[in-house]
Amino acid sequence: xxxxxxxxxxxDKLVPIPQVMNQILAIAEDPDSTMSDIAEVIIYDPIITxxxxxxxxxxxxxxxxxxxxxxxxxxxxxxxxxxxFVLIKTFSAYMGKEHLGYGLNEGELWRYSVSTAxxxxxxxxxxxxxxxxxIFTASLLKDIGKIILDRFVSGAIEEIDDLxxxxxxxxxxxxEEVIGLDHAELGGIIAEHWNFSPEMTYVIRNHHMTDLSAxxxxxxxxxxxxxxxxxxxxxxSGTDGLAYRFYESVLEGLEITEDDLQxxxxxxxxxxxxVMQLLSIT
Amino acid sequence: xxxxxxxxxxxIENTRDVILASTSLGSGVGLAAxxxxxxxxxxxxxxxxxxxxxxxRAKKNPFLFADTGISAFLEQMYQHGxxxxxxxxxxxxxxxxxxxxxxxDMAQRNCLAVKSILxxxxxxxxxxxxxxxxxxxxxxxxxxxxxxxxGHGEKKV
Ligand SMILES: [Fe+2]
Numbered sequence: 001x002x003x004x005x006x007x008x009x010x011x012d013k014l015v016p017i018p019q020v021m022n023q024i025l026a027i028a029e030d031p032d033s034t035m036s037d038i039a040e041v042i043i044y045d046p047i048i049t050x051x052x053x054x055x056x057x058x059x060x061x062x063x064x065x066x067x068x069x070x071x072x073x074x075x076x077x078x079x080x081x082x083x084x085f086v087l088i089k090t091f092s093a094y095m096g097k098e099h100l101g102y103g104l105n106e107g108e109l110w111r112y113s114v115s116t117a118x119x120x121x122x123x124x125x126x127x128x129x130x131x132x133x134x135i136f137t138a139s140l141l142k143d144i145g146k147i148i149l150d151r152f153v154s155g156a157i158e159e160i161d162d163l164x165x166x167x168x169x170x171x172x173x174x175x176e177e178v179i180g181l182d183h184a185e186l187g188g189i190i191a192e193h194w195n196f197s198p199e200m201t202y203v204i205r206n207h208h209m210t211d212l213s214a215x216x217x218x219x220x221x222x223x224x225x226x227x228x229x230x231x232x233x234x235x236x237s238g239t240d241g242l243a244y245r246f247y248e249s250v251l252e253g254l255e256i257t258e259d260d261l262q263x264x265x266x267x268x269x270x271x272x273x274x275v276m277q278l279l280s281i282t
Numbered sequence: 283x284x285x286x287x288x289x290x291x292x293x294i295e296n297t298r299d300v301i302l303a304s305t306s307l308g309s310g311v312g313l314a315a316x317x318x319x320x321x322x323x324x325x326x327x328x329x330x331x332x333x334x335x336x337x338x339r340a341k342k343n344p345f346l347f348a349d350t351g352i353s354a355f356l357e358q359m360y361q362h363g364x365x366x367x368x369x370x371x372x373x374x375x376x377x378x379x380x381x382x383x384x385x386x387d388m389a390q391r392n393c394l395a396v397k398s399i400l401x402x403x404x405x406x407x408x409x410x411x412x413x414x415x416x417x418x419x420x421x422x423x424x425x426x427x428x429x430x431x432x433g434h435g436e437k438k439v
Contacts, residue, residue: 103432164415170380228379232388233289233329234308234417239433241416242308246379251386258386262330266339266346269289269329 003152004180008189010148017194020045021090028083028133029197035079039070048086055085060278080133084121087140088114088279094147101154102146103239109147112236113140114275118268120226126260131219138200139223142207145187152179157239164243171240172208184208208244221250229261233269287312287325290346292355294324294362297422306417306432307375309389311396313352314372314420314427317364323422324362326355331391348395356403371405372427372439373397374420376412389413409439 023041027033042048049070056067056076067073074082095110102109120139124132146153153160156178163169163177175182188205196204199219206214207223214220224247231242251261284301287293289310295302297316302325304312310329316322326345333340333347344350359369376393393412400407411418411429421428421436430436 168380231379232309234306234310235289237306237308237417239416241414242377242379243415244379246381246386248386258388259335261386262336262388265329266290266336269346270343273288 007148007152007181007186011189011193014148014190014193018090020048022195024083024086025137025196025200028137035074038079038083039074042070042086048089051089052082052085055278058278083133084136087137091140094144099146099150101150101157108236108238109143112230113143115233115235115272116226116230118271118275119229119264120222122264122268123222123226123256126264127254129222135219135222138203138219139226142187142204142223142227143183144190144204145183149175149179149183149186170245171243184210209247215247215249215253221254225250225254225256229265232265235272287327289327289329290343292324292326292345292351294322294358296321297323301421301423303421304419306419308377308417309392311348311373311375311392312420313355313396314422315359316370316422316427317368318370318425319368320363322359322362322364324355324359325420325422326351331388331395348392348399352396352399366405370427371400371407372409372420372429373407374411374418374429377414377416380415409437411437
């Protein structure tokens, strides 16, 4: 198909991911990483460093004393919170723009991603997952394919809508049918282009369970369910709406009850407002 | 001026010069109430059907849940001098994923919750719009309540 070729050209044109991002991803995926590893990476990025320190000194954290360095920030907030902050901040540059093909105004794809990541963090904690940081990061990045597919969805939206309404397609299936490539598959291609780990690439590529064997994969299941929960709140919603398939077996596999899911939605949507407030001041 | 009501939030205002609008309604439900005499409007945007297993959280934020949210919302409307007989009510939302069924269909339960709570209070809605796999936005503007489906028009009530 002609458009697939055009899309791949767009991927090659994509600005390279900042070095700090790849290093943080590597650290986030390594359970043996230490505080100094992450501080070492962040201090070489002046923008991230200054916004992190500014956030720490904001009224939001109400810390007893002034924070002056990345190391102090990690000590006070904890390693995971600092990694979350850096990831969310860095990725706002990619996800923060408007994506009108998906009906997303400025900031909405990013808000959707942050909301998904907060849902995922809560689910992973609830289940005592060993790879919480990996799951958080994957949830934040999973829709990266939309930033390029947006332009192609824009010209195909009527055909896509039609397949959903008349032929029971999901939005992803309709993207694949009409454009030749869907946003999850394209996300996988971008992940490879940016040298993400094979594990991260797999989750991004299958976050809508394109390959049904992903239903058996723990991290993919959590990310998938987190996105369902995020859709339910409507935060950062687009024209794709909730038109994605629901697999009850994911909840069974993760042993998430309906009460758990409700708790997650309640907690993460509260937490979402806190995070947005914090980011708006940095 | 426009005031946005996000998930688990509620807002009441004199709407003479103010527009009230919900963020996109997913599986949650938006309830808009408008008193034309007093020009007072309010929108509640709740996410979950019942606070029964979650009393602590409901105490912190009643607007998360249908039961605690609707009663706190209406109580505050009445405190603003609104009377129930002139009140125009519109409810919308409760969208769901494809092939989403029980026991995880919170949208369905949110929809049933708002219907039964309003019926229990002997209140009727002027318009309801539930279901589907798309988002809606509730808005109160210039004396009317609107249910908008972005990209697909809106209904004026
Ligand atoms: Fe997606």
